[in-house]
Amino acid sequence: MTMDYPHNEDDYLKFKDDGIKVFVKKGIKAKNNVLTISVSGFLFFKNLEVYGIDINVF
DSSP states (O other), rough: SSOOOSSOOOGEEEEEEEEEEEEETTTBBBBOOOOEEEEEEEEEEEEEEEEEBOOOOO
């Protein structure tokens, strides 16, 4: 995960909520086709959490 724009935005699905832009690589495998992205934190300290990426793609 990086905090920058991807080099080729056409390769990504784009989501924006509450002023936060998230780029998810097209074709990523998600468990039960559900990918959950959440933000938590306090004031300027924020955490971005991603759940559901299927890492067992072999």
